[in-house]
Amino acid sequence: MFGYYLDLALRSLKRNKALTALMVLALALGIGATITTLTTLRVLAGDPLPGRSARLFYPQLDHGPREGYVPGQSEPDMTMAYPDAMNLVHARRATRQAAMALAQAKIVPQRANEHPYFTNGVMTTADFFALFGVPFKYGGGWTADDDERRAPLAVIAEDLNDKLFDGADSVGRTVRINDRDFRVVGVLKHWAPQPRFYTQGLGGRSYGDGDAVFLPLQSARAARMGPQDLECYSNLTDINHIETEPCEWLGVWVELDDAAAVASYKAFLDGYARQQVALGRLQRPSTALRDMMAWLRHVQVVPDDVRMQTYLAFGFLLICVVNTVGLLLAKCLRRSREIGVRRALGATRRAIFGQFMVEAAIVGLAGGVLGLLLAELGLWGVRHQPAEYASLARLDLGMFALTFAVAFVSSLLAGLLPAWRASLVAPAPQLKAA
Secondary structure, eight states: OHHHHHHHHHHHHHHTHHHHHHHHHHHHHHHHHHHHHHHHHHHHTSOSSTTTGGGEEEEEEOOOOSTTOOTTTOOOOSSEEHHHHHHHHHHTOSSEEEEEEEEEEEEEOSSTTOOOEEEEEEEEOTTHHHHHTOOEEEEOOOOHHHHHTTOOEEEEOHHHHHHHHTTSOOTTOEEEETTEEEEEEEEEOSOOOSSOGGGTTTTOOSSSSOOSEEEEHHHHHHTTOOOSSOEESSOOSOGGGTTTSSEEEEEEEEEOOSHHHHHHHHHHHHHHHHHHHHHTSOSOOOEEEEEHHHHHHHTTOSOHHHHHHHHHHHHHHHHHHHHHHHHHHHHHHHTHHHHHHHHHTTOOHHHHHHHHHHHHHHHHHHHHHHHHHHHHHHHHHHHTSSOTTGGGOOOOHHHHHHHHHHHHHHHHHHHHHHHHHHHTOOHHHHHHHO
């Protein structure tokens, strides 16, 4: 029976090629716009570390003045001063913890005729790699003892290893950074989580390639490497002594395995803040502890205009579906005599309804194919925009399947009213009119 409906639907669509083309185009435009914006939103709002993000938390303290403080309404700062970050790391109240700051690292190639250049770097502590599950190609990270003795060690990204050492195992070799020699202890596999969650609040990019070099925090500071983002509450007298100045420039991430661990760490964080207020270092006892996805929502890593474009695209799809309903309904009314003859020959209302739903489904699948092409064209346009996330806008297998799912569902919704109207056509009046 389905084959029969399919044959009738194809014959009908071929008889009205212009009308069929309009319906397909209407659906394709709505689907293309929706999939383009939805793919972009999915890239921007995705989970950077699936399976791990729920255990990662970002603690915050408030370094603001006492004036204007309202308990329960004060939002803590995004970064911490050096003493606070180190106190939290050394307290070891979490499964893992790491302090970090972003920096520009000057790489000095050892080959002749190659000029120094700057690249993105991270100053951090030993737990960084295990905390975030960073994959290694060669070697590994450094230890907490290396942090304390300011060992001149470095972990470099695979891309930088390719440039400096032609992709060979460079563990044990030397790389010159900021005019100091660092011994390579590890080379990462490609690692560039999107969004780059650990850069939020530290002045870094939200999307794009990962960082190229990772250095022990104390060693990087000894090499006079400064943080990319620095906020001080008094006149800074010496950039080389920001550890002792009232400045915020470090972020801390911690790993907490369950709800009990989260509650325990929040209690510890609150107690630490109250202790620092009692000592006079802090003026406000407010704190916050957000998991990774809550933190990304808090810092609004997804641009508001992208969300708005997605809402508008779904509205446009709705308009396209309504227009398709109108075209299918007009076509149904023009075929009233044909429907009446089929009913007189024994076709049931269910058969008529099924025939028109098959016809709507064919329109939807055709609209999905054309919509897929339009979505690819739209994403090509996004990739040519001057935005840091532009290169990530690509259609994956999941969105490919979603395109046809949206097309199929949209066409069936568009075909419900015309198919129902067609099934109500009575044969007698149509035969008399004939």
